[in-house]
Structures are given as structure tokens and as C-alpha cells.
Amino acid sequence: MTARTWALLVMLLGVAVVVGLAGGSVPLSPLDVWRALTGNGAGDTASAIVQGLRLPRVVLGAVVGAGLAASGTALQATLRNPLAEPYLLGVSGGAAVGAVLAVVVGVSMPSLVPLAAFAGAALAVLLVLVVARASGAYADPRVLLMAGVVVGAFCNAAIMVALATAPEESVRGALWWMMGSVGDAQWSTVRSVSGYVVAGIALLAWWGRDIDVLALGEDAAASLGLDVERVTRRIYLTASLLAAATVAGAGLIGFVGLIVPAIARALGARTTRETVAASALAGAALVVGADLVARTVVRPAELPLGAVTAIIGVPFFLWRLRGAAR
Amino acid sequence: MVGCAGAGSVSSRRIVAAAGVVAALLGCGAPARDAGTATIAPFITVDDFGDTLRLAAPATRVVSLNPNTTELVFALGYGDRLVGRTSWDLYPAAARAVPSVGDGMQPNVEAVLGQRPELVLLYASASNRAAVQQLRAAGVATLTLRTDHVADLARIAPVIAAALGDSTRGALATDTVVAVLDSLRNLPRAIEPRRVFWHIWDAPLMTIGRGSYLSELIDIAGAENVFDDIAAPSPQVSLEEVARRDPYAILAGPNSAATIRAHPGWQAVRAVREGRVFVVDTTLVGRPGVRMGEAARHLRALILGDSAR
Amino acid sequence: MIRIDDLVLRYRAAAEPAVRGVSLEAPEGRITAIVGPNGSGKSTIVRALLGRLAPEAGRITLDGVDFTTLGRRAVASRVAVVPQREEPVFPLAVRDFIALGRYPHAGAFSGRTAADRDAVAAAIHRADVGAFADRRTDELSGGEWQRVRIARALAQGGRALVLDEPTTFLDVAHEMSVFELLDSLARSGQCVLLVSHQLNLVARFADHIVLLHHGVIAAAGTPAEVMRGNILERVYEWPLVVARDPAVGAPFLVPLRGRGTR
Numbered sequence: 001m002t003a004r005t006w007a008l009l010v011m012l013l014g015v016a017v018v019v020g021l022a023g024g025s026v027p028l029s030p031l032d033v034w035r036a037l038t039g040n041g042a043g044d045t046a047s048a049i050v051q052g053l054r055l056p057r058v059v060l061g062a063v064v065g066a067g068l069a070a071s072g073t074a075l076q077a078t079l080r081n082p083l084a085e086p087y088l089l090g091v092s093g094g095a096a097v098g099a100v101l102a103v104v105v106g107v108s109m110p111s112l113v114p115l116a117a118f119a120g121a122a123l124a125v126l127l128v129l130v131v132a133r134a135s136g137a138y139a140d141p142r143v144l145l146m147a148g149v150v151v152g153a154f155c156n157a158a159i160m161v162a163l164a165t166a167p168e169e170s171v172r173g174a175l176w177w178m179m180g181s182v183g184d185a186q187w188s189t190v191r192s193v194s195g196y197v198v199a200g201i202a203l204l205a206w207w208g209r210d211i212d213v214l215a216l217g218e219d220a221a222a223s224l225g226l227d228v229e230r231v232t233r234r235i236y237l238t239a240s241l242l243a244a245a246t247v248a249g250a251g252l253i254g255f256v257g258l259i260v261p262a263i264a265r266a267l268g269a270r271t272t273r274e275t276v277a278a279s280a281l282a283g284a285a286l287v288v289g290a291d292l293v294a295r296t297v298v299r300p301a302e303l304p305l306g307a308v309t310a311i312i313g314v315p316f317f318l319w320r321l322r323g324a325a326r
Numbered sequence: 327m328v329g330c331a332g333a334g335s336v337s338s339r340r341i342v343a344a345a346g347v348v349a350a351l352l353g354c355g356a357p358a359r360d361a362g363t364a365t366i367a368p369f370i371t372v373d374d375f376g377d378t379l380r381l382a383a384p385a386t387r388v389v390s391l392n393p394n395t396t397e398l399v400f401a402l403g404y405g406d407r408l409v410g411r412t413s414w415d416l417y418p419a420a421a422r423a424v425p426s427v428g429d430g431m432q433p434n435v436e437a438v439l440g441q442r443p444e445l446v447l448l449y450a451s452a453s454n455r456a457a458v459q460q461l462r463a464a465g466v467a468t469l470t471l472r473t474d475h476v477a478d479l480a481r482i483a484p485v486i487a488a489a490l491g492d493s494t495r496g497a498l499a500t501d502t503v504v505a506v507l508d509s510l511r512n513l514p515r516a517i518e519p520r521r522v523f524w525h526i527w528d529a530p531l532m533t534i535g536r537g538s539y540l541s542e543l544i545d546i547a548g549a550e551n552v553f554d555d556i557a558a559p560s561p562q563v564s565l566e567e568v569a570r571r572d573p574y575a576i577l578a579g580p581n582s583a584a585t586i587r588a589h590p591g592w593q594a595v596r597a598v599r600e601g602r603v604f605v606v607d608t609t610l611v612g613r614p615g616v617r618m619g620e621a622a623r624h625l626r627a628l629i630l631g632d633s634a635r
Numbered sequence: 636m637i638r639i640d641d642l643v644l645r646y647r648a649a650a651e652p653a654v655r656g657v658s659l660e661a662p663e664g665r666i667t668a669i670v671g672p673n674g675s676g677k678s679t680i681v682r683a684l685l686g687r688l689a690p691e692a693g694r695i696t697l698d699g700v701d702f703t704t705l706g707r708r709a710v711a712s713r714v715a716v717v718p719q720r721e722e723p724v725f726p727l728a729v730r731d732f733i734a735l736g737r738y739p740h741a742g743a744f745s746g747r748t749a750a751d752r753d754a755v756a757a758a759i760h761r762a763d764v765g766a767f768a769d770r771r772t773d774e775l776s777g778g779e780w781q782r783v784r785i786a787r788a789l790a791q792g793g794r795a796l797v798l799d800e801p802t803t804f805l806d807v808a809h810e811m812s813v814f815e816l817l818d819s820l821a822r823s824g825q826c827v828l829l830v831s832h833q834l835n836l837v838a839r840f841a842d843h844i845v846l847l848h849h850g851v852i853a854a855a856g857t858p859a860e861v862m863r864g865n866i867l868e869r870v871y872e873w874p875l876v877v878a879r880d881p882a883v884g885a886p887f888l889v890p891l892r893g894r895g896t897r
Contacts, residue, residue: 025566048594049569056591080724136647168431169527176530183564184529186590213738215725219718222685224791225711225739270727300553300567302530 001268001278009267009281013062016288020058021050023292025299056185060193061291061305062284064182064246065256067197069283071239071246072257073264073275074204077215078235079141085257086243089148089236092254093155094124095247100159100174104166113177114189114248120155121244125237127151139218139229144236180251180306182291193249200242201280204235208273211235215272253306255313256283262320286312369488374450375458375470384491385445385467389438391430392449394473394613396421398483399447401499401616404490410441417609435460445489449473474559476542479614480504499616506619510546510626520629521552523568523597524606525578525586530562539614547626569594575602575629604628636826637661637684637714637795642693644679652691653679655850661828661843663794666821668829668837671847672871677830678719679850681799685716697795711739715788719799726773729783733758733768736790754790761823762786762816778809782816795826802833814840838862839885846870862886 021033026049028036036050071086086092098120102113131147132140163171204211210231213221221228243257264278287305290312294303369381389410390396396415399408405420412430415421427437432453438446438461446461448454450472458468469489471482480503484496524540526532534540535556544551552573553563576597578586583605592598606628611621637660644654654676661667669677682688683695686707695702697713705713715736723732736758737751759765762785767775775783781801788796798817802810810833818840821827831837837844838858846854846861848870854861864877867888874891 025564025570044599045569045572045594045596048599049566052590052592053566053569053594077725082724172527173529181529209738209741213735216723216735217718217721219685219687219716220721222687222707223711223716223718223788224735225706225708227707228687265725270725270731295564295566300556300563301561302564 001270001274005267006278009278009285013281013285013288016285016292017058017062020061020288020292021054024049024054024295056187056190057182057291058288060182060185060190060249061287063190063194063197064250064253065260065283065285065287066280067193067200067242067246067283068253068256068287069260069264069279070197070201070204070276071243073261073272073279074211074235074239075257076261077211077272077275078232078239079144080215080217081141081145082262083258084141084145085255086240087252087254087257088145088152089240090124090128090151090155091121091240091243091247092252093152093159094127095121095244096178096252097124097155097158097162099177099251100162103174103177104162104170114192117251118244118248121247122241124151124155125240125244129233129236139232141232176304177251178306179304180253180309181294181302181304182250182287183295183302185249189249193245196245197242200238200245201276203238204242205273205276207231207235207238208271208276211272251304251306253287253309255309255317256287259313259316259320260286262316371469371485371488373468373470373485374472375455377458377462377468377470379445379467379469379489381445381467381489385443385489387442387444388447388490389427389441389443389445390415390447391427391433391438391454392447392471392473393417393430394449394479394615395447395471395482395486396424397613397615397617398479398486398499399490402483402487402490402495404487404495407490409443410438417613417615433457435464439464439466445469447471447486473614474537474539476507476539476546476614476618478539479616479618503616503619507546507622510548510619510622513548515548519548519550520574521550521571522575522577522629523552523571523573523595525576525582526560528582528585531565531568532560532562533568535559535561539618540611543611543618543622543625544629546622547629549625549629565591565594569596573597575604577604577606577625577628579608580605636663636698637797637828638696638699639680640694640696642680642683642695643691644676644683644688645691646679646688651850653850654683654847656693657845657847657850657852658693659845659852659855661795661826663826664821664824665842666817666827666829666840667843667845668831668841669845669847670831670834670837671853674849675847675870676850677847678799681716681718681797681830684714684797685718686710708739711791711793713793714795714797715791715793716797717784717788717799717801719803721784723772726771729764729768729770729772729775730755730759732772732783733764733787733790736787737792739791754792758786758790761789761820776809777805778812781805781809781813785813785816789820794824795828796820797828797830799830800832801829802831802836810836834862834867835885835887838887839883858886862888 018030022028022030028046032046033050036047075084075086076082095117098116099113102116128144128147128151131150132143135143137143163174210226213224213226214231218228260279260283261275263282264275267278269275269278290308291305294305294308297303371379373379386407387409388399388407390399390408391412393415396411397417399405400418400420408424410427411421411424413426413428414430427441428434430449431451435457443466446466446468448458448468448470450470458470461468472478480500483500484493487493487496522544524534526534533553534551535558536554537557537559541551541554552571574597576586583603586592586598586603607624610617610624639657639659642654642657643652645652669680671677679688683690702710734755737754759768762782764782764786767779802813805813814836817827841858844858844861845852853870854866862877864875867877868875876889876891877886878889880887
């Protein structure tokens with residue numbers, strides 16, 4: 001990827017952040033935003049909006065976008081499947097079960113739901129490994145994906161049972177969580193999610209060369225001296241837990257892990273390290289932009305973030321399918 | 327019982343015959359009456375679903391699937407006739423002694439039938455249509471009523487009272503409420519009434535639109551709902567929009583009020599920064615029922631800071 | 636050189652071992668070929684050489700050192716296995732693809748050392764892929780792709796090269812060019828161990844042939860010794876004759892029409 005493309009990506013993220021901080025129900029100019037951030041008397045309401053409402057949203061959105069995109073990159077290469085994404089492997093189902101149970105049981109919303117979501121996701125990810133192992137070849141991508149489908153179906157059933165037996169208001173809250181939002185961003189959540197995401201991306205970049213080799217194919221990777229089973233499992237766990245951290249912080253935001261790696265490759269990224277970095281930048285910009293759309297198009301209401309990313313993702317996906325069929 | 331045949335002389339026969347006719351008119355064939363009531367059965371009316379309710383006699387076993395009607399039945403003095411309520415119906419306190427038959431929306435028809443009711447009161451929401459059909463197919467009379475607006479109370483009270491035996495009780499129960507509300511409406515209004523935001527729910531953030539009786543109550547109390555431009559009863563809004571509309575005060579339940587004061591994001595709203603998060607008595611304002619007068623007074627005191635007469 | 640002693644290989648939960656006591660030697664400077672019908676155990680031996688199937692009994696040694704005592708990367712830097720099929724899910728530049736062959740020698744973040752660059756350049760030269768070294772892997776023809784894979788194997792730096800069915804799906808010209816490449820590599824000192832269906836080409840190019848049948852060796856020796864009608868007919872269970880091709884002086888196989896189709 002050329003230096004120019006990298007510069008463009010960085011600039012794109014920068015623009016997205018500025019527009020994300022400036023735009024919303026109360027339109028501000030970038031100058032107002034600057035004043036609000038540096039505390040130079042932009043007015044109490046503007047300051048409070050920028051610092052208390054928009055800044056945590058934008059930061060969380062960027063972090064979540066970067067994490068999901070990086071996770072998708074690693075999983076697509078490791079599973080040798082351009083349609084792979086973290087949600088296919090139990091992350092979304094498990095997190096939703098954890099979060100829905102937490103909401104239905106009625107725990108105080110802000111603090112415990114992310115923890116429950118992460119715990120649910122982690123359990124589901126491990127369950128996928130266990131199911132895959134029980135069927136023999138658990139580094140085989142197809143087996144992993146099938147196990148992911150099975151665990152996901154089980155989680156969906158559990159969610160349906162929980163929602164059917166829950167009081168009405170809980171159902172509303174649970175569904176809202178599942179549709180994804182960075183709107184309830186509190187700095188404590190943002191900090192922990194950021195920690196996980198940065199660590200996860202760093203690990204995936206560190207193992208970039210292993211992933212490059214793994215992407216060649218099981219036999220080719222083995223012939224180059226890679227421990228296929230161990231490395232597959234390691235990457236799978238890291239990428240999945242990275243995605244789980246983003247789900248814990250922001251609910252289910254689909255398609256990012258699927259389409260952003262394709263965008264990065266279309267821009268010229270080749271090695272895993274390049275693709276992880278480019279995906280992280282592009283994913284961050286995408287989610288920040290999608291969040292701005294989510295909170296401005298149907299004012300005064302707010303669209304769920306997961307819906308906006310899906311609306312962007314589906315046409316992109318169809319366009320890629322057309323290209324692939326040629 | 328006087329017999330219908332007489333004997334004796336012509337004049338005495340005439341008297342006896344006349345007495346017999348009078349007795350017959352009194353004793354045989356006149357419609358039965360309940361001692362001391364002013365209603366004539368059968369009671370026929372069309373409810374808010376368009377179904378016809380036909381009661382040959384006042385219902386003595388009633389299931390109420392709506393907290394509003396449960397409270398109203400007690401207020402009408404017919405609490406002893408209730409044989410079932412929903413799990414949400416907790417007012418008045420005497421209602422808790424009535425057995426619960428589950429949820430009021432998409433109710434458990436089997437549980438309702440298990441109480442062998444003669445009449446079931448339902449809330450007029452589309453999700454209850456199936457239950458109404460099932461109950462009617464089982465031969466149980468249903469009365470489905472809208473209880474969304476302030477005016478609904480005075481409208482439905484006489485109907486329910488009539489179904490249970492005495493329609494005059496309806497007005498008795500609701501006259502004071504209507505009077506209080508009217509008196510509040512007639513109080514002098516400020517040129518610029520105070521604007522308030524009513525917090526209903528977090529994640530998603532929900533408030534009341536003008537389709538909700540709470541919005542009407544705010545209006546009656548002399549204030550203005552900052553989102554009354556939205557027609558829906560409980561729309562979803564964004565926090566930034568609340569900040570933009572800059573209400574004078576926030577109304578919320580006790581737990582939500584604490585959360586709002588503590589949440590850094592809410593500091594974007596001036597009312598929160600200046601300490602005007604008021605706690606509403608959710609037991610009072612929770613239903614458009616017989617306590618609406620008190621509810622409106624409570625809101626007025628809370629928002630305008632003076633007690634109203 | 637690669638040496639296999641009394642190797643027994645069994646797939647998990649299989650009733651019978653796939654390879655039952657096979658011994659062979661593949662010295663440097665020669666092409667050794669393992670041939671046999673489907674299911675005779677040829678690919679299983681390749682799996683063992685890839686480290687993906689542990690021997691139940693017997694040993695595989697590399698210049699006298701037991702495979703199992705070496706780490707994976709150590710093995711990979713001595714023996715390069717070119718698997719039967721390979722299709723990268725995402726296209727790479729050919730040069731980068733060949734450079735991945737240096738993986739066994741590299742640390743996680745070590746850049747391309749001079750030794751790496753030299754090895755890649757040498758591999759490109761020996762495999763004769765310089766003409767398309769600047770293209771992408773999804774732009775290559777079947778024959779070019781195969782040579783590029785051999786180049787990557789050569790970049791691993793080992794002296795032994797194992798190939799599993801290297802000429803399937805290739806047309807005549809490409810088949811010949813791959814075999815000629817293998818021949819030149821062997822002449823330059825490489826140990827070449829080859830698994831193949833292509834009996835006729837194997838007969839022309841291999842120095843030593845091992846014929847497997849149901850996991851045991853049915854015959855081993857020079858092409859003239861192994862390519863005999865009676866042996867091959869018994870092993871392949873199909874009527875055939877072996878003739879001598881006057882143009883190239885190597886035995887070649889002519890399958891006859893089947894018994895049931897008269």
C-alpha cells in the first residue's frame with residue numbers, strides 16, 4: 001500500500017472524528033469543538049455536549065470499529081474464507097445471551113451489562129472450540145465455522161426463551177442493546193474496551209507473519225514449519241475475544257468485521273500487518289461516520305448503529321459478489 | 327299470590343277480577359327487578375373494539391386485565407366482584423388480594439377462563455384481539471376499552487358501572503376527578519409556561535409525546551411537555567436533542583433521577599447542571615385513573631413550586 | 636538425504652494402518668519417486684513428512700537426524716514439501732509469496748536479511764520464474780503457479796524437496812517443464828522425492844522408483860526393474876503392457892481396454 005493511501009486513510013479518520021464531534025442535534029463548528037475540548041469558553045452546554053456526550057461516543061465508535069475490522073481481517077486469513085467474520089463464531093450469540101439475561105434479571109444497566117456480555121461471548125467462543133475439538137479436527141476452518149453456527153443457533157434459542165418470559169420493558173431494553181449503540185458510552189467502559197482492543201490489535205499485528213503463512217493453506221503452512229493447530233487456535237481466540245470486547249461496549253454492530261477488511265485489500269493492503277492496520281483505520285472511520293448518521297437522520301430519535309452499518313454493508317456486499325462472479 | 331279467578335256476586339266478582347288483573351300485572355309477567363337499583367337489564371353496549379356486549383344481568387364475576395379498570399372497579403364500589411387481575415394491578419391495596427391471572431397484554435386466556443368470569447375487561451390494544459376472540463368463543467362476555475387519555479376515565483366509568491349494575495356510580499366516582507382537573511385547567515397560565523422533560527426509560531431513552539395522558543396532565547398542571555410536538559405516546563429520543571431543547575426541569579422516577587444526576591452525559595442538559603431533576607410519585611401518576619386529580623396537583627406543585635387549589 | 640525405516644502410519648480411529656512398514660532412501664542428487672494406485676499410502680507418507688501425522692512405528696530421518704527430535708522450523712529449513720494443491724484465499728505478489736519461504740528462518744519481526752534476499756533471488760533463478768516474479772499469484776497459469784510454488788520451497792533453503800503430485804492439472808508442455816526443472820535441481824545436488832501418478836514421466840526422469848500397494852512396497856528399484864507388465868498389472872488391477880519407447884529409451888505403460896467391455 002502506498003504512502004499516499006495511508007495518508008488518505010489517516011486523514012479520513014481525522015475528518016470522521018471532527019465531523020462526529022461537530023455534528024448532531026446541536027450543530028457546532030469545528031472551531032466550537034476545539035474551544036469545547038480545550039475548555040476555552042465555548043458555552044456550558046456546548047462544552048458539556050462535546051466532552052460529555054460526543055467525545056466518549058466518537059472514541060468508543062473508533063475503538064469498536066478498529067477492533068471489529070482487525071478481528072475480521074485476522075479471522076478471514078486464518079479461516080481462509082473471505083466471508084468469515086467474528087460474529088460467525090459464537091461471539092454475537094454469546095454476548096447477546098449474557099446481555100439479555102443481565103437486562104432481564106434487572107441489574108443496574110450501565111455497569112453490569114458489558115461484563116455479562118463479555119462473559120457470555122467468552123463462554124461461547126470456548127464452547128465453539130470444544131464442539132470443534134469433539135468432532136476431531138479443530139483447526140479445520142470448516143469445522144470451526146460449523147461449530148460457530150451450532151453455538152449461535154443455541155444462543156438464539158436461549159435469547160428467545162429469555163425474551164418470551166421477560167417483562168415488557170426489559171424486552172425493549174434488551175432489543176435496543178442487541179441493535180448496537182455507542183450512545184451509552186461512559187468513560188470507564190470506553191477505557192476498558194480501548195485497553196482490550198489495543199492489546200488485541202497489537203497481538204494480531206505481532207503474529208502477522210504467522211497469519212500470512214496460515215493463509216496459504218494448512219499443508220503449505222505445515223510445510224513452512226508452522227504449528228497449524230496451535231497457531232489457528234491462538235489467532236481464533238485472540239480475534240474472537242477482541243470482537244467480544246467491542247460487543248461488550250457497544251452491542252452488536254454487524255458487517256464491520258466483514259466488509260472493512262475487503263475495503264483494506266481493495267486499497268492495496270497485502271500482508272496481514274498492512275491489512276490489520278489499514279482495516280483498523282478504515283473501520284474506525286466507518287463506525288464514527290455511521291454513528292453520526294444514526295443520530296442525525298431521524299432526529300429527534302436515534303437509529304440503532306447496527307442498523308446503519310448493515311444498511312451500508314449490504315449494498316457493498318452485493319457489489320463484491322458481483323465482482324467475484326465475474 | 328292472588329289467584330286469577332274469582333267467584334261470588336257480579337259486583338264482588340268485578341272487584342276480584344280487577345284485583346286479579348292488578349295482581350297479575352304486579353306478579354306475573356312484569357320484568358324482574360333488583361331491589362333498590364336504577365338499571366334495567368339486559369345491558370347492551372358497543373365497546374372500543376366495535377364488539378357488542380350483551381349482559382342479561384349485571385356481572386358478578388369480573389376479571390380485569392388492565393390496572394386502570396381494576397382501580398376503577400374498586401372505586402366504583404364493586405371490588406368484591408373481581409375474581410382476577412393482572413400481575414401489574416397493585417392499586418388500591420385491596421387489589422392485591424384478588425388472584426392474579428398473569429399479563430394484561432396477550433393474556434393467558436386459559437388462566438382467565440379458570441376463574442369462570444362472566445365479564446372480562448381488556449385494554450384496547452391490537453395485541454389483545456386474539457384473546458378477545460378466544461374469550462368470546464368460549465362464551466365469556468368481554469368489554470374492551472381504550473384507557474389512554476384523560477377524558478377516557480369519565481367516558482368508561484359509567485359503562486363499567488352499568489355492566490356491573492348501577493351506572494350512576496360511574497359519575498359518582500369520577501365527578502371529583504373531573505372537577506379538580508377543570509379547576510386546574512382554569513387557573514391562570516403563564517405566557518411562557520415552564521417546559522419539562524419527562525424521563526420514562528433509559529437505553530433507549532424514551533419520553534412522552536402528546537399522545538400520552540401524562541402529556542395532558544403536564545398541560546393541565548400549567549406546564550408544557552418539551553416533546554409535545556411528537557404525536558406518539560412514548561417516542562424514543564436522543565440525549566443531545568433533550569440538551570438542545572433545554573427544558574426547565576427533568577421529571578423522573580426515584581431510581582432514574584439518581585442515575586440522571588450521576589451520569590456525566592446528562593450534564594449536557596442545563597436543567598441537570600442547575601439541579602432541577604424532580605422526582606415524581608410514580609404510584610400516583612402511573613395510570614390515567616381515579617387519582618388523576620391528585621396526580622395533576624402533584625405535578626403542578628413539583629414544577630411550579632406552589633400549591634394549587 | 637531422506638530415509639524412511641519401517642514406517643507405520645495409521646489415521647485416527649482407522650482399523651488398518653495406511654502405511655505398513657515402508658522403508659526407502661532418497662539420496663541427494665537423485666529423483667526418487669513413490670508411485671502406486673489411489674489409497675496405496677503415497678499421500679499418507681507426505682503427511683508424515685509434513686509433520687501432520689505422527690508415525691505409529693518406524694522412523695523418518697534427515698541426514699541421520701530423527702525427524703521427531705527436530706522442531707518444526709528446523710525440519711522446514713531442511714526439507715521443503717510442496718503440497719498437492721494450494722490456493723491462497725487472497726492474492727499476493729509473487730515475490731512476496733516466494734519470500735514466505737524464509738518463514739522457518741525468521742523471527743516475528745525480523746526484516747528481510749541479506750541472507751533472505753539472496754535465498755529468494757537464488758530460488759527465483761533456479762526455478763526460472765524471473766519472468767513473472769513481479770506479477771500476482773492470481774494472474775499465473777497452472778504451470779507458472781507450480782514453478783512459483785517450487786521456488787518458494789527452494790527459498791526455504793533446505794537440500795531436500797518433496798513434491799506431492801506436482802503435475803496434476805498441467806498440460807503436456809507444463810508437465811514436461813516441471814519435470815525438467817526437477818531433473819536440473821537433482822543434478823545440482825538437491826534431494827528430490829516425488830509422489831506421482833504419472834508413471835510414464837516418472838519412468839523417464841526418476842532414478843529410483845518405489846511402488847506401493849495397500850501400504851506396503853510391491854517393488855523398488857530402477858525404472859526398468861519396476862516398470863514390468865506383470866508387477867504393474869497386479870498392483871493397478873488393470874490389464875496393461877509395458878513397452879520401451881524408442882525415442883527416449885524409457886519404459887512406458889500402455890493400458891489396455893478393460894476386460895468387461897469386449
